[in-house]
Amino acid sequence: MNIVVLAGGLSAERDVSFVTGKNVADALREKGHKAILLDVFMGYSDKPEELTGIFERSEEVSAAVSGISQEAPDLETVRKSRKDQSKSLFGPNVIELCRMADIVFMALHGANGEDGRIQAAFDLYGIKYTGTGYLSSAVAMDKGLSKRLFLANQIPTPKSVSMDRTACQWEFSETGLTLPCVVKPCCGGSSIGVSIVRDEKEYQQALKEAFRWEEKVIIESYVKGREFSVGVMDFQALPVIEIAPLEGFYDYKNKYAAGSAVETCPAQLSPSITEKMQHYAVEVAKALGLETYARMDFLLDEQENIYCLEANTLPGMTPMSLLPQEAQAVGMDFPKLCEEIIRISLKKYA
Structure with missing residues (x-):
């Protein structure tokens, strides 16, 4: 397949998105696909380009990735660095390349990626993409709104x-x-x-x-307790993973600095608590209408009360990310996981 892996953008999670995107693009190429890693904001080239056959040069034309810094990026500097200084989120040739692809793998995180705006634009352009649709993306992105839906569906939340x-x-x-x-x-x-x-x-x-x-x-x-996450794919729960930061809580640094947290999958929980947490994860997916895949974050207090914090509609796919570890626990390696996300996502367009 010809695949655009869309990353970057204008989000505080821009750096994380690039690392997700690079991992996904590398994995898809390993499976024989032609994958271009594309920055949705910077685009590809600022000059008229002949795009025919560009997927044959997928590695050559892909965006370069440096890694995740300890601080979130300065987005104003990013904005000023684009040559055309257009007000559009879509950089040069982005829409053209995405329309040429068999599917766009959404490797975006945060604003203008997980909030449904790009998904809505792609729906209008007839572009196929991974992940859930624009409405469920927007609802899950708003923690206040999603919490109200949790409560309406008997899903406990702080x-x-x-x-x-x-x-x-x-x-x-x-x-x-x-x-x-x-x-x-x-x-x-x-x-x-x-x-x-x-x-x-x-x-x-x-x-x-x-x-x-x-x-x-x-x-x-504030709920004092242990932190967990549960991935859901096509309304089926993956194993529960526990996250135990060595210092403080699971903040930006502890999420992306190697060795900052101990992650255990499957989590060491009783069968009843495991089943209940997985049940709530699937119920969140149903309540928010998350069609393809997502990851839900939970806390378990000292009395073994479970609380759902939020849903992530485009979970991280870095080497230290949680969803790939959960998939690995059921025998699904990273390249297979990427292909499975594409397979499930294409069901929307059948």
């Missing part, structure tokens, strides 16, 4: 409130929650802008940090 910058409650006592709590951007990923708050001063600092990234934030009751 108590929370949402607020935007224009109507922010800067006094913690006005939130109706108790300390400690967690403050996070409403639609962000990779734990960027997330803070654990223990007093009023930390609360106000955490709000300022979260508002650096978005106009809307979530304040959530």
Whole structure:
């Protein structure tokens, strides 16, 4: 197949997306596919190009990848570096190349990737892509909205409130929650802008940090417990994986710095808790309408109460990412996982 692996963009998770994309492109080439790794924002070339036969040169024309830095990228610098300075998210030749492909593998993370906007554009262009559709992507991206759907479908989640910058409650006592709590951007990923708050001063600092990234934030009751994740493919749960950071919580650094967390798959849980967590993961997929694949994050407190935090519609596919480890636990290696995601995604277009 001729495949565009779409990565990069204008998200705080831009660097992570490139590493996901490179891993996917390499794996698909290993399986005999012609895969071009393409930056959705920078595009391919800023000059008129003859694109016929470009998939025969897939490795040559693919975007270069350097790795994940310890800090999120400066997006303003990224914007200024594009030669055409267009206001469009789609860089030169992106739509043309995606229309030429048999399918686009969505390796994007965060805003303008997981929020459904690109999926909606592709639907209008008749471009096939991996992952769920535009509406379910948008719903899952909004943590406040998805939490309301969790509760409506009897899926436990920590108590929370949402607020935007224009109507922010800067006094913690006005939130109706108790300390400690967690403050996070409403639609962000990779734990960027997330803070654990223990007093009023930390609360106000955490709000300022979260508002650096978005106009809307979530304040959530803090749950002390173990962290888990469960992948779902075609409404079937994968094994549960446990994530135990060596220091602090599972933040941006601990997610992408080698050796920062111990990950155990299958997680060491009782059969009943495992089954219940997998059940909730599938119920989240059904509640949000996640058609193809996703990964749900959970906490388990000391009384063995399970809480769902969020759904990730385009989970990371880096060497340290969770979904590939879960697939490996059931005998599905990384190249096979990439092909299986494509197979499931193509069912939407049958």
